[in-house]
Amino acid sequence: MPGSTRPDSTTDSALVAAYRKGDERAAAELVQRHAKPLGRFLYSLGAQHEDLEDLIQETLFRAFRRVDGWRGRASFRSWLLTIGSNLLRDQVRKRKGKLVSIEDRDISGESDPHAELAAVEAQERVREGLARLPKLQREVFLLRAQEGTEYAEIAAVLGTTPGAARVHYHHAVKRLKELIG
């Protein structure tokens, strides 16, 4: 699987089709394209650092196992992120724990440590705010904010309507404004 040489122009659909025919390099390419955004999305949803690689791997494993379930109505990435989100929800339910806590973060000593610390703190506040949103609002907001996903695609992947997705997004923004102040 490692060592793929496919051009970037190959679409996800073509890679999925190749994987279905047994081409493992296609799977490797899909991992290269989507694993990092998946990790970022899961972390933003409240996954803990120490669980992240396992969650990513489990998400990818489940996705490839039932890749026939992806029918191309939404992008492969959106579909993947939704699988990851559901897995994270199940994990939290099992642990009955909180999604997020402020963690000690490594602040790399670059130009302005104070500005960087402020940025990290601002991000943590966003993350904590997100953890207090209902799951659907959180997912819709992150799909928009991190992926720039259109409402129609969000609706397709989350099983709702574009109008409802838009409402969820604006509710999320309003609530985050209140929480973060």
Add this chain to the structure above:
Amino acid sequence: MSECGLLSERIPAVALGRAGWTAQERQHLDDCPACKQEWEIVRGAGLLGQDVEERLDLHAITVSLRQRLQSDRQVERLRRRTLTVGSLAAAAGIVIALWTGSLNAPSDSAPMTGSLAAGRLAIPLPELQSLESSELDSLLQTMDDPNAIRAAMEDPDLGDLSSEELESVLDSWEG
């Protein structure tokens, strides 16, 4: 839609670098605290977890994933094979049961042919081995003719025998 609403719809794309502000939008952003706050929140969410991305070991994830998928495929193949063998065994069991049932069924059914008949003839009967071929032919004719059997059963000569004499006759038949 209000100017704030229009701007709100554009914020994610601009925050991700996929679009830019017009001069009018930029001016509104500078003047509207609510839009400014929304911009900061969405931009912050867009940047969230970038350090996490950098720490991920994609090679390790890929290798591990490949191993799991291969292992899963092997388990699936084994499961299918077991299912196939099990189904064949069950089908064979049913065939054998039906076959055995037909062998034990009353003989007024159609005559058997081929391997089924051969299987029936292969049953060893040592008491027949001492008979001459003419005696065997006669016996087979008797077996094939239900009337002959009935006639033998109704042989008036046997009706005169006592039970001890009948047992003695049966003993002589059984050798």
